[in-house]
Amino acid sequence: MDLTEQKVYFDSAEFEQLYHYDGPLGAFCGREGSKFYLWAPTAQAVLLRLYKDGHLGGAYQMEKMASIGQGVWCWETKQDLNGIYYDYQLTVNGINYETADPYAKAAGVNGERSMVIDLASTDPIGWSEDTAPAQSTETIIYETHVKDFSWDPASGVQPRWRGKYLAFCEEKTTLNGKGVAPTCLNYMKSLGVTHVQLMPVYDFGSVNEMAAADEYNWGYDPVNYNVPEGSYSTDPYHGQVRIRELKRAIQSLHKNGFRVIMDVVYNHTYHLESCLFKTVPWYFYRQTADGGASNGSGCGNELATERSMCARYILDSVLYWAEEYHIDGFRFDLMGLMDVALMEQIRSALDARWGKDEKLLYGEPWGGGTSNPRKGTQLGHKGNLHRLPSSVGAFCDVTRDMIKGSTMSAADAGIINGGYIVADIFDCCLRAWAFDNNRFHVETPGQTICYLSCHDDWTLWDKLILTLDEQGKRFIEPCEKVLAANKLGAALIFGCQGRPFILSGEEFGRTKLGLRNSYNATSSLNQLDWSRSVRFSGLVDYYKGLIALRKQLPALCDKSKAAFDRILRAKDLGRNFAGFLLNNQGSDSRWDQILLLYNVSAEPQNFSCPEGTWEVLLDAESSFRWQKPEAVKGSLKLSPVSAMYIGRKKGK
């Protein structure tokens, strides 16, 4: 069978009928013995090899696996092999492949050998009582990277935990340990965000876990989907350590009031020569018509999520992270390459196990190139948002680009740095594109992730410097013009009915010195510069006030389909001024209506306050005006490039 014929066979109903398998896969151990199961329907022979160490020495035992039907190979023993490392040697069409177990739950250094693990032995103290904090009235997502978070020597985290999972367990850290300015976990608590989105923490390949020197990568290059990354652990050589330490980090985040979202990259693997490929050559990958690797990810390969055992693999993996690591939500990288049917399966399986919408799901509704799925497959890209379940969300690039300019061109400006209102500001900056828009069609505002910056592309600060600073390079110091645009941008995002999302450090003018793509740049360029959180404390306070205010505004927190009905008036649009009036009734809010005002021009703007008793909640200077509300009437004046929110006091 040549590659073209094989592609047709893998895509066929016949193959699925013969080989789809729902039983156990992977290695299991206990006092009653150990069992190994591998799905490898195209193999002619499979050899299991056992090792005492995660990378040193040869196999001390080799066993021929038995074929037990449906493409599954099995070997069992009465011994408890907890802590033993293993891999497989397969013969497929006369070619020998040596591979780790794609279903491994633990691994040795660099993930090359898998490990048999008694998972209960990896639980930290109190793990069985660990639960996520209650749902907040609003979801405010904070994206961070394990190494970025605490690598800065000024972070106050003890040196051996810097850049590691365990940094999330240090609760009282301050800048340089001086006891004044909070950093890391301590800082996040003061900020008020509700969800922490961790960039990849599954085992990825681009950082050598044995390297003596500092190595850095974002980690969008999966090797072992169900094993934590080793370089973030204090000991990558012993497979149980990284598991326990990641669990401790999640436990600490939960205890401190955060839900944890995992960034998952089921759309491609680091190399085509992955454990999935070597176990069943080509099956897990989309293929071009001639049988080669389709490259919809732009990373050289893409997973065939529509083939049933690949779908099962991904579904099992999501459920495993939710069950074993208590993960509260998933951010799907290049969701535009995952098929809609699988996203539906994931949604309903999580709902069945944990309750409706208890786990948050969203993704990037695009791919990275031309995809070639099986004919008839619907992929989760923007054009198919309406086909996804209404509780699967998506990043809204339209809003992002409209507010600050395209991520493709440094010079391109948007509303806050271009000084003009666009006609779409109503859809874009208020109602999260919900309901009847054909550019980003979602059913409820809860599906829209509203953001100005994430790990990709220029940081917000850098983008604003590149478009607003005449010299185009003053990245380091606070600059008034840029601060004003940044605050206005944040007020637009936090004035939107979608779910607000911020890149960690956006709130203190995070800079990568104008570098657009820092995925493999140095740790020092990527790290959060904690001293900057003090130098930019005015901007940090502005975000803090926005976050705290936002949680009190039902008009914006409402994620139901009825949220749109709260918009009472949105016609106060000028060339560089916009005003939106919303019904804010609900919970125990002090204000029954709110008016969101945006002045994008370089000139002040006058606005007539409506009848009634109105209070200023936020203006150019402060987002904490609501703490000591002052009544206003008559003509209101908005500073250049600024936002103002006012609220009508209830019962008056």
Ligand code: CA
């Ligand atoms: Ca790794």
